[in-house]
Amino acid sequence: MNTTRKSTSWIVGIVGILVTTVVFLVPFAFVLTQASKSPQEAARLEFTWPEQFMLWSNVVQVFETRDFMLITAFVNSTILTVASVFLMVLFGSMIAYVLSRRKSRINGLINGLVLAGLIVPPAVVPTIWLLQGLGLFKTLPGLVFIEVAFGLSFTVLIMRAFVRTIPREIDEAAIIDGAGPVRLFFQMIFPLLRSVIVTVVVVQSVTVFNDFQNPLYFLPGDDNATVQLTLFNFRSQFSTDYNLLFANILIITVPLLVMYLVFQRQIVSGMTSGAVKG
Amino acid sequence: MSIDASASPRPDRTEPGRTGSHLRKPKDHVGSRYPLWFYVPGGLVYLVFFIIPTAASFYFAFTRWTLFESEFIGFDNFVTFFNEPGLIGSLWNTLVYGFVTSGSKVVLGMALAVVLSLPVIARGYLRSVTFFPVLLSTVGVGLTFQVLLDPFNGIVNKAWTALSGMDGPGWLTNPDFALLSVAAIDVWKGLGIATLIYIAGIAAIPNEYFEAARVDGASGWQTFRSIILPLSFPATSTVILLSLIGGLRSFDLIWTTTGGGPGFSSDVIASVIYKQYQAGFYGLSTAGNVILFIVVTAIVYPLNRWLNSKETDL
Numbered sequence: 067m068n069t070t071r072k073s074t075s076w077i078v079g080i081v082g083i084l085v086t087t088v089v090f091l092v093p094f095a096f097v098l099t100q101a102s103k104s105p106q107e108a109a110r111l112e113f114t115w116p117e118q119f120m121l122w123s124n125v126v127q128v129f130e131t132r133d134f135m136l137i138t139a140f141v142n143s144t145i146l147t148v149a150s151v152f153l154m155v156l157f158g159s160m161i162a163y164v165l166s167r168r169k170s171r172i173n174g175l176i177n178g179l180v181l182a183g184l185i186v187p188p189a190v191v192p193t194i195w196l197l198q199g200l201g202l203f204k205t206l207p208g209l210v211f212i213e214v215a216f217g218l219s220f221t222v223l224i225m226r227a228f229v230r231t232i233p234r235e236i237d238e239a240a241i242i243d244g245a246g247p248v249r250l251f252f253q254m255i256f257p258l259l260r261s262v263i264v265t266v267v268v269v270q271s272v273t274v275f276n277d278f279q280n281p282l283y284f285l286p287g288d289d290n291a292t293v294q295l296t297l298f299n300f301r302s303q304f305s306t307d308y309n310l311l312f313a314n315i316l317i318i319t320v321p322l323l324v325m326y327l328v329f330q331r332q333i334v335s336g337m338t339s340g341a342v343k344g
Numbered sequence: 345m346s347i348d349a350s351a352s353p354r355p356d357r358t359e360p361g362r363t364g365s366h367l368r369k370p371k372d373h374v375g376s377r378y379p380l381w382f383y384v385p386g387g388l389v390y391l392v393f394f395i396i397p398t399a400a401s402f403y404f405a406f407t408r409w410t411l412f413e414s415e416f417i418g419f420d421n422f423v424t425f426f427n428e429p430g431l432i433g434s435l436w437n438t439l440v441y442g443f444v445t446s447g448s449k450v451v452l453g454m455a456l457a458v459v460l461s462l463p464v465i466a467r468g469y470l471r472s473v474t475f476f477p478v479l480l481s482t483v484g485v486g487l488t489f490q491v492l493l494d495p496f497n498g499i500v501n502k503a504w505t506a507l508s509g510m511d512g513p514g515w516l517t518n519p520d521f522a523l524l525s526v527a528a529i530d531v532w533k534g535l536g537i538a539t540l541i542y543i544a545g546i547a548a549i550p551n552e553y554f555e556a557a558r559v560d561g562a563s564g565w566q567t568f569r570s571i572i573l574p575l576s577f578p579a580t581s582t583v584i585l586l587s588l589i590g591g592l593r594s595f596d597l598i599w600t601t602t603g604g605g606p607g608f609s610s611d612v613i614a615s616v617i618y619k620q621y622q623a624g625f626y627g628l629s630t631a632g633n634v635i636l637f638i639v640v641t642a643i644v645y646p647l648n649r650w651l652n653s654k655e656t657d658l
Binding site for chain 1: 390634
């Protein structure tokens with residue numbers, strides 16, 4: 067029994083490693099090798115080891131393209147991601163906290179709005195019309211508010227489940243010690259939300275940083291480009307600089323991969339605690 | 345997750361054992377302790393940037409619109425939408441795309457999670473590898489697969505030719521395959537989340553069930569069929585809902601891989617909205633938005649309720 071179990075574990079594991087390597091790692095290795103090739107070699111689109119290894123010069127060239135557009139894009143994407151995720155965490159935790167602590171008649175309405183925010187696809191052109199009316203069209207703050215509005219529901223959903231696990235006795239104690247509602251939340255409760263905040267930050271950062279649709283609609287223009295839009299720099303109607311395209315893909319992927327490696331455990335535990343039993 | 349609209353009321357934990365002590369507060373204190381204005385900052389952003397445009401879309405969908413002035417034209421936009429083969433086809437494609445991706449993620453995610461919950465070697469590695477595509481940029485994935493699936497030079501078709509001796513299909517260039525190929529890429533990218541949710545769902549099943557199954561001498565298949573499958577239902581409903589919502593609204597991947605083509609063969613409503621927007625038909629584009637709204641809501645909302653009721657039956 068034990069030996070068959072052990073050998074099954076080995077067989078399944080090895081099959082798994084082979085399959086996942088082919089399915090998931092080969093495309094990634096392909097990006098890596100393409101990004102390291104010369105333009106002529108990359109244009110052949112073969113999955114081979116590069117004849118000359120020129121990853122570094124490709125990366126430099128990608129950064130220099132169109133007057134360092136990628137740098138501008140990184141600055142834009144970073145501001146966008148940091149600002150919108152910060153606001154999502156702040157607003158979302160406040161909503162989730164009151165929503166799960168306080169029983170009131172509007173709870174049903176709030177829960178309905180949270181659900182609607184998950185389901186309803188945003189109305190594109192009316193949003194542009196509104197942003198123009200507010201003078202926020204083609205501005206970074208405008209897009210920040212858009213991302214917050216679209217991401218708030220999921221944030222509240224994950225956080226609501228977590229706030230329920232924080233004992234109310236903490237509230238009692240803080241109130242007896244004379245804390246007002248604002249201090250109670252920001253000094254006592256908010257720090258206790260740490261683990262779910264990490265989850266939200268990671269999940270929403272990935273979403274916002276990788277977002278293509280919303281910047282495309284609400285933040286057009288080269289000066290406003292976000293990193294996702296830089297990928298189209300190397301594709302024209304007649305030719306594509308494949309080595310630079312893949313170097314660019316690699317560059318914009320690295321920040322999130324690093325973040326994943328750092329927060330791996332929290333992502334997994336957070337995603338699962340928030341998502342499965344809400 | 346069960347995206348439940350009605351949060352289950354929880355018994356107030358401060359009540360028992362404290363009656364009569366000075367800790368008991370009059371009821372109105374609870375209100376001031378959890379102030380309603382905490383809803384305001386988030387609610388305001390949500391109202392202005394989400395609710396108002398959504399509400400406005402129900403007016404502008406019935407107009408010819410230049411962003412500056414709009415002329416009410418009744419159902420003309422909808423008539424155009426439903427009569428134009430390229431547009432009405434997108435409705436069908438949206439449904440196919442949504443259900444194919446969602447169904448595949450449920451089946452494959454569950455299968456993968458079962459394997460990754462077994463004591464196999466290199467489990468941590470396998471979990472990480474299946475999850476990492478979730479982090480990748482959709483545009484980057486789309487452009488990469490465009491190259492991998494190139495009908496002549498792509499490595500997928502080169503491998504195909506090497507194995508079968510025949511020319512592989514034009515995955516993204518053949519109208520019969522384009523939509524399903526994009527759906528397959530979507531599954532490749534999103535499977536990690538489904539798997540993760542299933543792994544958590546399986547881990548949440550109390551061990552006694554597996555013990556009992558072992559004592560009764562249940563086979564692996566029986567354990568799966570009678571324990572894992574029914575008891576991981578909350579995970580299933582989460583995966584179905586999340587992937588369906590994502591799939592029906594999908595734009596980024598389709599736009600970067602096929603742009604809706606060849607012809608209109610892989611156009612979905614979301615890409616039609618963009619095309620009409622680009623062409624300056626703002627009213628028609630907004631009508632597309634309203635149709636997408638109706639499609640997604642009409643499918644997801646009853647489904648959510650049904651899954652929720654099944655879940656509480658458990």
